[in-house]
Amino acid sequence: MASDAALLHVEERIIMYRSLKMRIEPDSEQRKVIEASFRYHCYVYNALITACKSYHRSNGRLPSQFDLSKLCTRIWNNCPFLHGYLYQNAMNETAKRVLQAFSKCGENRRRMERRNRRKSKGKTDKENTELTGSPETGLACPRFRKPSRFHSYTNPLHREVFTERNGRRMMKVSKVKGPVRCYNQKAPVPGIPKTCTIEKVDKGTHTEYYACLSCWDDIERRRGDEYLSGRSLDAVGIDMGVSKTATLSNGTVYGNDHLYSKLLDLFRKGHEAFSTMLPGTPGYRKARSRLNHLYGRLRGIRRNNVETISRQIVDNFDIICMEDLPVRRLRSKSKGKRMTNAYDDASLGMLRRRLIDKAIEAGRRIILVDPRWTSQVCCGCGACVKKGLEVRTHVCPECGLVMDRDLNSAINILIWGLTGNPFPERWDE
Numbered sequence: 001m002a003s004d005a006a007l008l009h010v011e012e013r014i015i016m017y018r019s020l021k022m023r024i025e026p027d028s029e030q031r032k033v034i035e036a037s038f039r040y041h042c043y044v045y046n047a048l049i050t051a052c053k054s055y056h057r058s059n060g061r062l063p064s065q066f067d068l069s070k071l072c073t074r075i076w077n078n079c080p081f082l083h084g085y086l087y088q089n090a091m092n093e094t095a096k097r098v099l100q101a102f103s104k105c106g107e108n109r110r111r112m113e114r115r116n117r118r119k120s121k122g123k124t125d126k127e128n129t130e131l132t133g134s135p136e137t138g139l140a141c142p143r144f145r146k147p148s149r150f151h152s153y154t155n156p157l158h159r160e161v162f163t164e165r166n167g168r169r170m171m172k173v174s175k176v177k178g179p180v181r182c183y184n185q186k187a188p189v190p191g192i193p194k195t196c197t198i199e200k201v202d203k204g205t206h207t208e209y210y211a212c213l214s215c216w217d218d219i220e221r222r223r224g225d226e227y228l229s230g231r232s233l234d235a236v237g238i239d240m241g242v243s244k245t246a247t248l249s250n251g252t253v254y255g256n257d258h259l260y261s262k263l264l265d266l267f268r269k270g271h272e273a274f275s276t277m278l279p280g281t282p283g284y285r286k287a288r289s290r291l292n293h294l295y296g297r298l299r300g301i302r303r304n305n306v307e308t309i310s311r312q313i314v315d316n317f318d319i320i321c322m323e324d325l326p327v328r329r330l331r332s333k334s335k336g337k338r339m340t341n342a343y344d345d346a347s348l349g350m351l352r353r354r355l356i357d358k359a360i361e362a363g364r365r366i367i368l369v370d371p372r373w374t375s376q377v378c379c380g381c382g383a384c385v386k387k388g389l390e391v392r393t394h395v396c397p398e399c400g401l402v403m404d405r406d407l408n409s410a411i412n413i414l415i416w417g418l419t420g421n422p423f424p425e426r427w428d429e
């Protein structure tokens with residue numbers, strides 16, 4: 001029963017947007033325009049935050065997107081210096097971000113208040129109010145951004161983005177004159193591009209620019225084309241964990257490479273060098289560049305692992321059963337730094353997300369299983385064999401089955417995913 005509900009939950013979430021991120025290489029003139037666009041978007045962002053504050057003071061609530069759009073039009077009419085660098089409807093996208101920032105700040109504040117209330121249980125209401133501030137007073141407000149901390153802006157697209165020049169694909173970027181050189185020449189555009197987000201990454205010694213196209217893709221239409229094309233149904237159960245990133249029920253194991261621990265010395269050295277440098281000097285920029293590249297390498301390898309594993313699983317199996325894991329909560333309960341790093345290296349959340357995305361795209365069926373008891377129950381006879389996290393081998397006293405712990409739970413996940421979880425509530429002893 002549980003698995004059916006979970007399946008519905010996944011099927012409802014049909015991704016319609018797919019993105020393509022590519023590095024762009026503007027020349028020095030184009031870079032000036034892009035930098036100015038960043039500056040002016042930042043200006044608009046800060047102006048809108050101020051506007052939201054004063055609106056809240058007089059009306060007691062935040063303005064809607066529509067109110068902000070009207071305000072954007074007024075800003076546009078009063079500030080002719082913006083016209084050379086922004087589109088008017090790009091300002092609406094920035095307005096959207098302002099509202100998102102406000103709602104996120106509100107959420108954070110509410111979470112903090114809940115935590116404080118939990119901590120100060122037993123105190124009187126008055127003391128609690130002093131501790132957290134009463135909920136009515138004040139608005140949780142995002143910070144103003146410095147131009148150096150403003151990294152991206154979004155343009156809606158209404159025209160063709162790409163052009164050809166000498167057989168190379170070139171890109172048109174907002175108000176920038178002329179086409180901009182871009183990387184990823186061979187990557188196909190996944191659908192109709194709707195928005196283009198320009199992003200900059202400060203590497204210390206230089207700045208890299210990226211364009212992220214968000215494309216509308218009709219997945220409904222393509223779904224199921226590939227599905228069950230002359231193949232028998234292959235089902236698989238996946239157990240995800242820290243010691244091994246993923247264990248499949250057919251015995252395939254994807255290990256955890258503990259990358260961070262391997263690179264730890266390099267990170268230490270990098271941070272040491274960075275902390276001794278004087279800000280603003282060439283040495284400082286160089287050290288920062290080195291650190292940024294190191295973190296980029298870590299991110300890249302982790303991402304590559306996730307993409308490889310999820311691609312292999314989705315290509316080989318039609319029905320994929322996996323645990324409905326609360327990854328963040330698991331990580332917060334980990335014992336010690338090493339284990340937390342191992343969680344990060346395994347990137348379980350990203351793996352889960354990519355598996356679901358790829359499976360939906362290819363028309364595979366994903367079944368999420370309640371993660372409770374998957375590792376404790378014997379897959380041979382169904383007896384409950386309790387064991388702690390440190391016991392890596394499953395030994396069943398009832399039927400004598402000896403098996404790797406993760407393989408046992410992968411098989412359980414497969415069986416429960418196909419037939420329904422026999423223990424939806426709790427093990428009754």
Ligand SMILES: [Zn+2]
Pocket residue numbers: 378379380381382383396397398399400401
């Ligand atoms: Zn057994």
